[in-house]
């Protein structure tokens with residue numbers, strides 16, 4: 001993994017306060033930040049509102065739900081909007097250390113869709129770490145194609161359906177898979193093996209280690225009527241309860257939702273392909289067709305900046321247009 | 322194409338109703354707005370169930386007991402399966418497992434909008 005100037009782990013492990021600090025590129029993005037655990041809405045920012053962060057320890061970007069291959073009226077060319085998102089990331093004032101993709105890379109798990117997505121993401125010029133969405137495990141092997149392509153994880157250690165962890169800049173990152181072995185009538189599913197692995201993975205960490213957990217389907221229950229939640233997500237969150245700073249980043253619902261509970265900040269990202277309705281606001285969670293000139297205002301990526309010492313820990317969403 | 326199918330289906334139903342024969346027929350289940358419609362059908366043994374995805378999002382049909390599983394169905398794609406029965410088949414969408422449906426195969430089954 002690429003090394004990036006970052007805060008030494010011992011500095012973080014002394015338990016100094018971490019915080020979240022904002023930066024953005026956006027045309028019409030609704031920007032929010034966390035200060036002392038309370039989300040603040042900062043309103044609409046123009047593209048020129050971006051400001052170079054002051055000596056950030058670690059900046060990374062979340063891309064989600066690129067659905068390459070989607071060509072329905074809500075967005076006839078999902079590859080084009082993914083490319084725009086990539087170009088937006090490349091224009092960030094701070095080059096991210098890496099990008100996480102929180103799943104639904106492809107629309108139908110077809111080789112040519114994964115190939116096209118990979119080609120577009122290669123332009124980022126930084127490592128990309130993946131978790132699968134339910135659209136990425138539709139091959140006959142029910143995820144074999146995903147694993148063949150992404151199953152090594154960032155350090156050759158992805159397990160099971162593709163879960164793994166890694167450390168960067170004093171932050172512990174955990175990539176979870178909650179889109180396989182789904183049961184009729186149920187929600188997202190982590191499963192016993194993965195939960196046992198997670199317990200093991202976290203065991204040696206000091207409670208002051210900032211933890212970022214990412215998975216496709218929200219780990220908390222957003223709207224079960226539309227399947228927006230994870231049946232055993234609470235068990236994963238239970239294992240994270242002793243940590244002082246936990247950020248949970250998900251996709252799947254193609255819109256920003258966020259909440260803070262204790263030391264845990266939950267955040268879902270926009271899609272780069274098409275928006276979905278807010279919970280319960282439509283007959284179904286199907287794609288929302290917007291006027292062509294409004295689509296890019298509903299698509300986007302998320303930037304996270306971690307800093308040790310004083311100052312906020314920033315999670316910022318920016319739109320494509 | 323779809324209206325042709327519906328016409329054929331209506332004809333089959335009429336035929337059965339008029340003759341009273343336990344005639345093999347086809348029952349269509351549309352997937353619309355993330356819902357199997359009808360969500361429950363009563364059919365006779367030998368009935369062919371045809372699922373059609375009318376959504377702009379792919380779905381797939383999987384039996385709870387893993388006895389069958391469709392490939393992913395993109396918009397307007399179909400999956401069909403002939404049920405032997407008697408018995409109850411519970412199924413769900415393997416992409417969106419909150420979507421569930423039920424097929425009840427019984428001796429005096431008829432084309433079922435369910436609930437009778």
Ligand SMILES: [Cu+2]
Pocket residue numbers: 355379380381414415416417420
């Ligand atoms: Cu579905």
